[in-house]
Amino acid sequence: MRVMVTGAAGFIGYHVAQALLARGSSVVGVDDLNSYYDVTLKRARLARLETWPAFSFHQLDIADHQALRTVASDIEVIVHLAAQAGVRYSIDNPFAYAASNLTGHLSVLEVARHAPKFRHLIYASSSSVYGGGSALPYSEAARADRPQSLYAATKRADEMMSVAYAHLYGLRQTGLRFFTVYGPWGRPDMAYFGFAEAIMAGRPIILYDGGRLKRDFTFIDDIIDGVMGVIDHPPEPECAHRLYNIGNNKAELVSDLVSKLEAELGRRAIITVAPRPAADPVETCANVSALTELTGFTPKTTLDQGLPQFVAWYREWYELRGLTA
Known part of the structure; x- marks a missing residue:
């Protein structure tokens, strides 16, 4: 199977590409290697993927449709993970989201529509689409028409574009609403990563609403287990578009995350308390029963099990770069 992974140098994209290669797929990686966060980390992920003979890489912007189309002619499956991420970043840089998340998603849809061997598009949505007022745990049937950030609005717009393409062209697609993904090779803009860096450097961290x-x-x-399960269970032609939550099905306090990081790092955090930003939800929690029914998906890793793996990688990453952690 020949698979295109957009955002292949990103956190989830890197792990998806690695899992596909490990089971014998040929992977075409696409990423623009932008500077939203440390490009050194992106290049390090990419270097690991490039040790696989079945991996090829193209540095390009997915919003550049002609460039994307030239590398996708023989693609069977697309895992579309490239996007401008981050809720708060969208307040200061809104046009980055229009280009990457809206034009970029449309570009991928058009590539899929015209690729002669195309069978299935899996694309990244977000828990942010639920916005305010939805009952917890979020189910796919809950309202998703009250976004609290531009980022969330673009992700919901992506879902609607995909619904339209399924209706018009029978384009088989699965959207995955990701919930706060963490782990080794993670994103430095995510809270858990930023907290670890600040704790080790002796800098204050900000806990919104006191970590509540x-x-x-x-x-x-x-x-990755969930994504691979979806790849193996494409939609039927009569129901060409589907949406699934993919999360741990357990809401945990951010203050508990900090306490666990302190224990793993062996240092105390310097904490500053601030009000919750308007773009941040109070709580997120995924109902994953639909994905479980489709693929057998069952999240297995608790925060107590996962955080030590992140911290071990974090220390190794800094040692490799000649830094102290």
Whole structure:
């Protein structure tokens, strides 16, 4: 099977590409290697993928449709993970989200529509689409028309574009609403990573609402199990578009995350308390029963099990770079 992975140098994209290669697929990786966070980390992920003979890489912007189309002519499956991430970043850089998340998603849809061997598009949505007022744990049937950030609005718009393409062209697609993914090779802009860096450097961390916010922290290995299960269970032609939550099905306090990081790192955090930003939800939690029914998906990794794996990788990453952690 020949698979295109967009955002292949990103956190989830790297792990998906690695899992596909490990089971014998040919992977075409696409990424623009932008500077939203440390490009050194992106290049290090990419270097590991490039040790596989069945992996090829193209540095390009997915919003550049002609460039994307030239590398996708013989693709059977697309795992579309490239996007401008981050909720708060969208407040200061809104046009980055329009280009990557809207034009980029449309570009991928058009590539899929015209690829002669195409069979299935799996794309990344987000728990952010649920916005305010939805009952917990979030189910796929809950309202998703009250976004609290531009990022969330673009992700919901992506879902609607995909629904339209399924209706118009029978384009078989599965959207995955990811919930707070963490683990080795993670994203430095995510809270758990930023907290670890600050704790080790002796810098203060900001706890919104005193750490009383809750998140459905989902370990990367569980995410990959779910993604691979979806790849193996494409939709039927009569129901060409589907949406699934993919999370840990357990909301945990951010303050507990910090306490666990302190224990693993052997240092105390310097904590500053601030009000919750308007773009941040109070709590997220995924109902994953639909994905479980489809693929047998069962998240196995608790925060107590996953965080030590992240911290071990974090220390190794800094040692490799000649830094102290």
